[in-house]
Amino acid sequence: MENNTNERNLILDEIIQSRRSVRIFKDDKPLKKDIEDIIEAGMLAPYAAAAVGDNKDFRRFYVFEKGTDSIKTLALLMENKAAEGVKHFEGLISEKPYMKSKFQPFLNRLKMIGDKGIPGVSTAPYFIIIAELRGIPPAEQESLAHVLENMWLKTTALNLGFQLISLTSQMAEDEQLMKLLELPYGKYALNGCAIGYPETIPNPTPRPSTQKATKWMK
Numbered sequence: 103m104e105n106n107t108n109e110r111n112l113i114l115d116e117i118i119q120s121r122r123s124v125r126i127f128k129d130d131k132p133l134k135k136d137i138e139d140i141i142e143a144g145m146l147a148p149y150a151a152a153a154v155g156d157n158k159d160f161r162r163f164y165v166f167e168k169g170t171d172s173i174k175t176l177a178l179l180m181e182n183k184a185a186e187g188v189k190h191f192e193g194l195i196s197e198k199p200y201m202k203s204k205f206q207p208f209l210n211r212l213k214m215i216g217d218k219g220i221p222g223v224s225t226a227p228y229f230i231i232i233a234e235l236r237g238i239p240p241a242e243q244e245s246l247a248h249v250l251e252n253m254w255l256k257t258t259a260l261n262l263g264f265q266l267i268s269l270t271s272q273m274a275e276d277e278q279l280m281k282l283l284e285l286p287y288g289k290y291a292l293n294g295c296a297i298g299y300p301e302t303i304p305n306p307t308p309r310p311s312t313q314k315a316t317k318w319m320k
């Protein structure tokens with residue numbers, strides 16, 4: 103039993119340590135079964151039971167495949183959302199020029215989307231939107247983060263690549279998209295991720311020293 107526990111622990115450590123944000127994907131499509139297993143891992147993530155109450159329909163998954171009409175529509179709607187963001191931040195900068203250095207990096211990222219499209223959305227073989235029921239008190243964003251982390255780790259275990267596309271969360275306010283997903287407007291929060299075979303495995307990104315960041319309270 104002890105050996106078995108140790109083996110599980112080592113496997114989990116390896117998966118956590120090798121998780122990466124992959125931003126360039128190969129054209130090859132992962133197996134449908136792998137995508138189904140990744141979604142199952144997301145479904146198994148915790149949910150805010152007290153917030154969603156008796157509603158059993160609190161989580162849904164929408165799988166978009168590269169080249170389909172639905173992903174083309176989604177990409178267009180997300181590009182429009184990014185363009186709205188550009189206008190919003192340009193307005194803020196002209197109203198409050200002293201805030202320019204704070205807003206400019208975000209504005210640049212949104213402008214890049216206008217030029218090159220939404221990264222991951224039309225470049226990865228699969229894009230998955232996750233919808234989580236909004237509750238009282240609001241905890242749906244936290245639940246979505248748990249879903250995505252489970253999916254991310256499962257994707258890693260399957261030697262596939264994963265990219266979080268956080269602009270998706272703003273798409274919950276887009277009536278056209280909610281209609282496409284057949285979800286009631288205002289009732290669900292969204293987030294999304296791109297999945298495919300990684301073109302290359304990115305290097306690990308730096309982290310603060312865990313030892314320095316941790317204080318054992320007396």
Ligand SMILES: Cc1cc2nc3c(=O)[nH]c(=O)nc-3n(C[C@H](O)[C@H](O)[C@H](O)COP(=O)(O)O)c2cc1C
Pocket residue numbers: 121122123124125265266267268269304306307
């Ligand atoms: C809340 C949140 C939102 C993120 N949004 C995006 C995103 O929209 N696009 C992206 O490529 N990566 C996104 N990331 C991934 C981070 O940029 C990434 O985790 C970080 O750079 C560390 O790299 P790693 O994931 O390879 O360890 C997001 C991460 C978090 C936690």
